[in-house]
Each structure stands twice: as structure tokens, then as C-alpha cells.
Amino acid sequence: xxxxxxxxxxxxxxxxxxxxxxxxxxxxxxxxxxxxxxxxxxxxxxxxxxxxxxxxxxxxxxxxxxxxxxxxxxxxxxxxxxxxxxxxxxxxxxxxxxxxxxxxxxxxxxxxxxxxxxxxxxxxxxxxxxxxxxxxxxxxxxxxxxxxxxxxxxxxxxxxxxxxxxxxxxxxxxxxxxxxxxxxx
Amino acid sequence: xxxxxxxxxxxxxxxxxxxxxxxxxxxxxxxxxxxxxxxxxxxxxxxxxxxxxxxxxxxxxxxxxxxxxxxxxxxxxxxxxxxxxxxxxxxxxxxxxxxxxxxxxxxxxxxxxxxxxxxxxxxxxxxxxxxxxxxxxxxxxxxxxxxxxxxxxxxxxxxxxxxxxxxxxxxxxxxxxxxxxxxxx
Numbered sequence: 001x002x003x004x005x006x007x008x009x010x011x012x013x014x015x016x017x018x019x020x021x022x023x024x025x026x027x028x029x030x031x032x033x034x035x036x037x038x039x040x041x042x043x044x045x046x047x048x049x050x051x052x053x054x055x056x057x058x059x060x061x062x063x064x065x066x067x068x069x070x071x072x073x074x075x076x077x078x079x080x081x082x083x084x085x086x087x088x089x090x091x092x093x094x095x096x097x098x099x100x101x102x103x104x105x106x107x108x109x110x111x112x113x114x115x116x117x118x119x120x121x122x123x124x125x126x127x128x129x130x131x132x133x134x135x136x137x138x139x140x141x142x143x144x145x146x147x148x149x150x151x152x153x154x155x156x157x158x159x160x161x162x163x164x165x166x167x168x169x170x171x172x173x174x175x176x177x178x179x180x181x182x183x184x185x
Numbered sequence: 186x187x188x189x190x191x192x193x194x195x196x197x198x199x200x201x202x203x204x205x206x207x208x209x210x211x212x213x214x215x216x217x218x219x220x221x222x223x224x225x226x227x228x229x230x231x232x233x234x235x236x237x238x239x240x241x242x243x244x245x246x247x248x249x250x251x252x253x254x255x256x257x258x259x260x261x262x263x264x265x266x267x268x269x270x271x272x273x274x275x276x277x278x279x280x281x282x283x284x285x286x287x288x289x290x291x292x293x294x295x296x297x298x299x300x301x302x303x304x305x306x307x308x309x310x311x312x313x314x315x316x317x318x319x320x321x322x323x324x325x326x327x328x329x330x331x332x333x334x335x336x337x338x339x340x341x342x343x344x345x346x347x348x349x350x351x352x353x354x355x356x357x358x359x360x361x362x363x364x365x366x367x368x369x370x
Contacts, residue, residue, distance in 0.1 A: 071352060074331055076322035133315040133321030137261035144260055183368035 006030035040177040042094075042108040042117055043101035047177075051095035053170045058087040058128070061163035068153045076134035077157070083124075083131035084164055087171070090124045093176075114182050121175035125168055188274035190300055225362045227279075227293040227302055228286035232362075238355045243313070246348035247251035253338045260340070261319035267317035269310075269349055272356070275309045279359075299367050308359035311351040 039046035062084045071077040094117065103107050108114070139157045143149050224231035247269045256262040279302065286293050293299070324342045328334050 073330065075325045130318040133318035137319030137322040138326060140260045145258065178366065180368045183365045
């Protein structure tokens, strides 16, 4: 991770201005303020929470859709499975990066990292949203236009579609916060 | 249009520093440079071209889909008609605003206007993209999974869907340029 940089640098204690009262030992280096550290940007607790929910919703959507026996007969449902699989992997990877950044207290404010995260979030969220819309179209066609829910797993299709929409809904803040931090530097 | 401001202000010619050679009449006020006037932002020629293409593609999609007799039987196709109608109206309105801004040489760099345009572009592009994805799901279901193009207007459905995708593709630069200019101020 040579692209990240430590948020706390070793400080020459003799040279640093003393903020401790006389007699008290000054063991902490002065706090450095990080600029524009908005919650939800990479390396923050909120970002980790967002990633966890993205992963959770995408994983539920994947497992519900994969549990139906007849999803491979419809192209849109096969595409949904592919899209939420990619979303699951992406959110898991970024969640691990966030945990690492929180544990070693490194801030991921490098513009190349943020550009990479923004592109990845943009691509995966667009794919998930497209898959969710296509599945929603098919689900509405089966349940409302054909009225053939008796022969089909309508409830499971609807659950999988709703979870894919939820996953997209939670990816969007990550994407917009990254895009904002990229544009506002 | 009290929210916009003229890019050329009336200047007190006696007070302005003379840039004309002696004997030549100084009839032009000094040029003012506009900051960050990226082509594609509101009030530029490129923005007008983008709006024209958005309107064109959305209008083609609307007319092709409306020309099929059986589109009201499928929910996703009805939704596509509604979404591209909204896109047509939005792009036409913003195109007229761009023409006005170009004619009277007003720059639309006000943050309230840009925020309004960004929200509008975001909403209409999301709706158009969702409708295009849902229609694409149905079209692929009819043509590939059911193989029933003989009874349906597959070509027209595909054309309308493709035009809706093209319209979304041309709205995206407008949205991202507006969002960028909003974030980078």
C-alpha cells in the first residue's frame, strides 16, 4: 500500500511545541487534522458500514435467486446473478481495504485510489441497477401482465430484485462521496 | 432569470483603462475571463448539442414505441413511454434555456441553477436508464427465451430500447459535468 500514507507521522518530540503542563510527560505527538474527512469516504467507519450493507443485500439477492430452480431459463435473471456476484466481490474487497485502513490508521485520500474506487463503484452500481431493472420488468410481466404466479417463484424473484435494488441504493452514496472528493480536491 | 448574471457588464468607459491606440476609438469594454467554462456545462454550445441529441434519441424512442399497437399490454413498455416522454420534455426545456443563455450571453454558473440542473439530469437519466433496462429485459425474453418474434414487433421494441439507451448515454455527460462543476466550486 505505497499509495496510501500514514495519518500519524513520527514527530521529533524535542522539536515539537510542548502542550503538556509542567511536570506532566508529553508522550503524544500533536494531533494532525485531516481535511475533508467526511464520513462515508474510503477508510472511515461509515464507509465500512456502507460496504457491509452492500455486501449483505447483494449476497441475499444472489442466494435467493440462485435457490430458484428455473432462473437460468430467463436471460435477465442469469444477468442478475452475474451482476450481484460481482457486486458481492467488489463490496467484500473494499470492505477489507477499509478494515485495513481503520486498523493501521492510514487515510486513503490519494487521488489515484479514490479515482479507482469511484470507477469501480460506478461500474458495479450501474450493472447492479441495470440487472435489478431488467428483473423487475420480467417479474412485473409474470405477476401483473401474465398473472402466472402459480407456476413461477414470484415471491423469490421479487425478493431477489428488491435486494438488488437495496444494494444499488447503498452503493450510490459511496460512489457520490468518492466522486465528490475527487472533484473537490 | 434573476438567478443568472450577465457575462458582460456595462463599464464606465471614462474610468476603464484605455487599451486603444491614440486616435483610435475605444468602443469595447475590456474582456472578462470566465473561470472553469468547460464545454458541456450549461450555457455552452456543447451543452446545446448534448441537449439536442438527448431530445432526438428520446423522441425517436417515444415515437417508435408508441407506433406499436400492443405496447400497453406490457407494464415495462408503458413505463418506457412515460420515461422517454419526461426525458424529451426535460431536454427540450434545458435546450431552450441554453439557446437563451447563448443568445443573451449570460453564463449559468450560479450554484442554485447548477444544483437544479444536476438533480433534474440525475432523476431523468435514472428513470430513462431504468426504463431502457426493463424494456431490454422484456425484449430479450420475447426474442431469445420465447422465440416469439413472429407474433411481436421485436424490431420496433429493440429500436425503442436502443434509442432510450442512447438518450441515457448522452444525458450522462451533462449530469457528470454539472455534478463536477457543483463539487469543484
